Amino acid sequence: MSDELTTGEISVLGRLVDASNATLLGEIESSAGAIKVIYKPIAGERPLWDFPEGDLALREVAAYLVSQALTFGIVPETVLREGPYGLGSVQRWIDTDQEIDIVSIAQSGNSQIQKMALFDVLINNTDRKFGHILPVSENEIYGCDHGLTFHTEDKLRTVLWQFAGSPVPDHLLVNLQRFSSNIESFDLNTYLSDEDLAALVERTSKILEDPLFPFPSEEWPSVPWPPF
Numbered sequence: 389m390s391d392e393l394t395t396g397e398i399s400v401l402g403r404l405v406d407a408s409n410a411t412l413l414g415e416i417e418s419s420a421g422a423i424k425v426i427y428k429p430i431a432g433e434r435p436l437w438d439f440p441e442g443d444l445a446l447r448e449v450a451a452y453l454v455s456q457a458l459t460f461g462i463v464p465e466t467v468l469r470e471g472p473y474g475l476g477s478v479q480r481w482i483d484t485d486q487e488i489d490i491v492s493i494a495q496s497g498n499s500q501i502q503k504m505a506l507f508d509v510l511i512n513n514t515d516r517k518f519g520h521i522l523p524v525s526e527n528e529i530y531g532c533d534h535g536l537t538f539h540t541e542d543k544l545r546t547v548l549w550q551f552a553g554s555p556v557p558d559h560l561l562v563n564l565q566r567f568s569s570n571i572e573s574f575d576l577n578t579y580l581s582d583e584d585l586a587a588l589v590e591r592t593s594k595i596l597e598d599p600l601f602p603f604p605s606e607e608w609p610s611v612p613w614p615p616f
């Protein structure tokens with residue numbers, strides 16, 4: 389993990405008005421210049437009926453660690469640290485290419501989008517909206533907003549259903565296998581409960597045993613609303 393995100397002081401530049409939680413745009417001074425970040429203080433988390441209170445920031449960091457452990461590079465660098473409004477997650481801001489049409493790339497067979505769809509199955513993402521997809525180019529696509537993840541019950545809710553029923557490509561299964569064999573070494577238990585971690589292990593094993601992208605459930609809403 390880089391020291392740049394963890395050591396410099398955070399100055400808050402503003403609040404993202406659309407966001408439902410206190411999601412703040414900030415800046416951290418570093419020797420390489422100012423780093424733009426998204427800071428989500430735990431104190432600003434809005435309570436939810438289906439997730440424990442006060443740990444969305446930890447799930448944000450766990451999602452980053454899983455993305456790194458898989459070498460998928462989907463989640464921008466994310467750390468847990470103190471800031472002006474207390475402990476929270478701090479994530480590097482990604483400058484996206486505004487010319488890229490997010491809806492069309494998100495509905496295509498783009499290989500980074502496919503990786504993201506698999507990542508969402510593993511982390512049990514309940515909130516993959518179009519607005520949580522950050523394209524820098526067609527080959528470099530990040531995702532954000534991973535607070536509503538890692539629930540023990542299946543809750544996958546996403547706009548990326550185009551791979552449903554199709555095989556997970558072998559090269560991605562190699563990453564999964566490596567992740568699965570070393571899962572204890574990624575510090576995930578600092579951020580996830582034993583139950584959440586066990587459910588992650590189970591979802592990973594399930595894909596390795598039956599390597600197909602799942603179909604949308606009929607038991608819960610499988611597309612986030614609104615989808616943007």
Ligand SMILES: Nc1ncnc2c1ncn2[C@@H]1O[C@H](COP(=O)(O)OP(=O)(O)OP(=O)(O)O)[C@@H](O)[C@H]1O
Nearest residue numbers: 406407408409411426464479480481482519532533
């Ligand atoms: N690391 C990032 N880089 C660039 N843009 C980001 C990043 N993180 C968030 N954003 C932008 O800020 C918006 C709000 O952030 P985010 O979705 O994480 O907040 P939220 O509080 O969970 O909001 P909501 O509940 O409305 O989804 C995102 O939709 C995205 O456009």
Ligand SMILES: [Mg+2]
Nearest residue numbers: 407519520533
């Ligand atoms: Mg959001």
